Amino acid sequence: MNDFVSGFWGYYIGTISVLGIVFCLWLLWVQRKYLGKATLKVDDTGHVWDGNLRELNHPVPRWWTIMFVGCCAFGVIYLILYPGLGTWPGLLGTNSRVEVKQEQEAQEAAVAPIYAKYAKMSIPEIAADPAARVIGQRLFLNNCAQCHGSDAKGAPSFPNLIEGDSIYGRDPEAIIATITAGRNGIMPPFKGAIDAKTAGDIAQYVRSMSGLAADQIRIVNGKREYMNTCAACHGPEGKGNKALGAPNLTDDVWLYGSSEATIVEGILNGRNNRMPAQAGILTPEQIRMVAAFVWSLSGGKDVTSSVLNSAAPK
Ligand code: HEC
Ligand code: HEC
Structure with missing residues (x-):
């Protein structure tokens, strides 16, 4: 061959x-x-x-x-x-392909009993198991750290998985769904509809929602435009919408950055952010292990999950 x-x-x-x-x-x-x-x-x-x-x-x-x-x-x-x-x-x-496949199958057969033990456990139970944490951490370092960082604190456009609240939710089901099928957060560009000056005013208002320094005069116009254009996805209070993947704009946690220029750039050009599905790369058992690890990193809870989950359409 x-x-x-x-x-x-x-x-x-x-x-x-x-x-x-x-x-x-x-x-x-x-x-x-x-x-x-x-x-x-x-x-x-x-x-x-x-x-x-x-x-x-x-x-x-x-x-x-x-x-x-x-x-x-x-x-x-x-x-x-x-x-x-x-x-x-x-x-x-x-042929080498057959040999590699045989080795992989032998490897999978060898680790199957280990995963079988965890298949019956819930995510919080897996997260509490020290041996499972080690497996989860290794899976994370091999498959996720290149984007989310080895400390899981993310980088511009790659979410921080530990601090602040999350875009899609930190309950075990949301994390498993994110890892298995991936995510694609899309914010449309408003270039034609909003001019650069108005976008600047909106950016000032967005900054004020997180308690950052903002021009008190410009935020008046900014707030009006925000309610017209942005509230549909980010919510009238800016708390975000997990079902749409629209981030909370009030927590001073930024995927891209908090400067006026960065926010204006996002408004005018939109955002299109993709987390690749891991279903073909990791087995369902491995996804549960790494999900438990990620879930435990944030202390197993979303900072404002109760607020956000009640706001998000089910
Ligand atoms: C190629 C880069 C890449 C890799 C590899 C990757 N991710 Fe992601 N991940 C992203 C991006 C980008 C997003 C944000 C998607 C969005 O904004 O819609 C994301 C989002 C997430 C979220 C949701 C965060 C939130 O705030 O709700 C979780 C959880 C997550 N990733 C976990 C993982 C895990 C676990 C792995 C490894 C199995 C992994 N990711 C691998 C790029 C990546
Ligand atoms: C159709 C829904 C939708 C509308 C309308 C929308 N956004 Fe977004 N916005 C999103 C999504 C989804 C993301 C996340 C993109 C990603 O995952 O990278 C986002 C991201 C952002 C971010 C980045 C947040 C961060 O953490 O860095 C800002 C700021 C923002 N939007 C502000 C606005 C403003 C201001 C408006 C109104 C002009 C607006 N958005 C309108 C869906 C929307």
């Missing part, structure tokens, strides 16, 4: 291999009069250098001939047993 779409390169390489072996054996055959005859009269090529240095033509030693034929035989046997000739898998039928 080979990794190419068509078998062409497999046959190309196989043909070169076979021709190489045939050529080596042919070479040996045409040179056979020199083989193994220790008594053969040494030919003198007639070339002489530096007065008395003569070039001779010795027969090759017997050990060399045996090694040469042995190498050719090894090549032929190898090509018969292992893949090497086009798409033919060889008599042993081995």
Whole structure:
């Protein structure tokens, strides 16, 4: 087997291999009069250098001939047993893909009893188990830390999983749903509908909702525009909407940043943020383990979850 779409390169390489072996054996055959005859009269090529240095033509030693034929035989046997000739898998039928799959299956079978133990436990029970936490942490470091950070505190556009309240919720079901199917938070761009100055006023109002310094005159206009355009998703009080993935704007926790320029940029150009689904990467058992780990990081609760869950449409 080979990794190419068509078998062409497999046959190309196989043909070169076979021709190489045939050529080596042919070479040996045409040179056979020199083989193994220790008594053969040494030919003198007639070339002489530096007065008395003569070039001779010795027969090759017997050990060399045996090694040469042995190498050719090894090549032929190898090509018969292992893949090497086009798409033919060889008599042993081995290939690295099958081997890796076998190793993976053996590995999964070996860890299955460990996961089976946790399958019957609830997320809070798993989170309280020290051995499960270690497994969850390793899964997190291998699959999530590249985006959420090894301390799970996130980075611009990648949510902090520990502090502040979360976009989609910190109850076990929400975390499992996020990890399994992924998330795609979309805020539409308002470039055509809102001019840059008005966007600045709204940004001032958004800052004031988190208690940050804001221009008291501009927030009057900003609040009016916010109620018209933004409240539908972020809520009249700015508490967000978990079902839409619209963040809470009152908690001074920022996915992108709290400066007027950053907020204006988001208003004018919109936001499109994607968390990739892990369903094809992690097994459902692994997702439960890493979900329990993430859930335990925030102390197992959402700071303002009671407020938000009552505000979000079910
Ligand atoms: C390629 C980057 C990437 C990887 C890998 C990734 N995430 Fe995410 N994650 C994101 C982004 C971006 C969001 C925000 C999505 C949005 O705004 O709609 C997010 C959102 C989340 C949320 C919801 C946060 C909230 O505030 O509600 C959780 C929980 C989460 N991720 C956990 C995980 C876990 C656990 C893993 C590993 C199994 C993981 N993520 C892997 C990028 C990633
Ligand atoms: C259709 C729903 C929708 C509307 C309308 C909307 N937003 Fe958003 N907004 C979102 C979503 C969803 C996100 C999260 C995007 C992401 O996951 O990255 C977001 C993100 C934001 C953020 C980033 C928050 C942070 O933590 O950095 C700000 C600020 C914001 N919106 C302000 C506004 C303002 C101001 C308006 C009105 C001009 C508005 N939004 C209108 C859905 C909406």
